[in-house]
Amino acid sequence: MPVLDILDLPAACPPDTAWMGLDLGEQTIGVAVSDTTRMIASPLELIRKSKFTLEAQTLFKLMDARKISGLVIGLPVNMDGTEGPRAQSCRAFARNLERHRPVNVAFWDERLSTSAVERFLIDELDLSRKRRAGVVDRTAAAWILQGALDRVRDQASWV
Incomplete structure (x- = not known):
């Protein structure tokens, strides 16, 4: 199945199913999920990177357990819009x-998502560096997924 435009994802997914958001870091994968109405994204889990096959198995288990119908993967686009x-x-x-x-x-597009989440965790929740380390990637995944959910919902309200 080809990669879809975010606005085409709802048509490819059965109604009343959740989506999963991923923040792919160098050492970890932050995982978030939406509710079945696709209104709210919540941080779920942090997967430590090792072998791709193990990472995929873990993701597929999470997807199956929660009946996930779509993945939203954060794409780290450069500030000038190019892809590195x-x-x-x-x-x-x-x-x-x-x-x-x-x-x-x-x-x-996940530009600045991690830094936005870092600012939120520092300014709003006053989390220490050590406590932020375990939360940032999961929260960034939720930030990415929430942005996509909001975009899809905004588009639907204009149609």
Whole structure:
């Protein structure tokens, strides 16, 4: 299944099913999920990167357990809109997932998501550096997924 535009993802997914958001870091994968109405994203889990096959198995187990119908993967686009090596790595991750199992995937521009989450965790929650380390990637995944959910909902209200 090809990568979808975020506005085409709802049509590819059964109604009343949740989506999963991923923040693909160098050492971890932040995972978030939406509710079945696709209104609210919540941080879920942090997967430590090791071997791709193990990461994929973990993601597929989470997807099956929660009946996830779509993935929104954060795409780290450069500030000038170009895609660098990290964005290409995210695209390769999606292609590799597809080789294991068909998945409805859309990318979401994640520019500044981690820094926005860091600011929130510091300014609003006053979390120490040590406590932030375990929360940032999961929360960034929720930030990415929430942005995509809001965009889809905003588009639907204009139609």
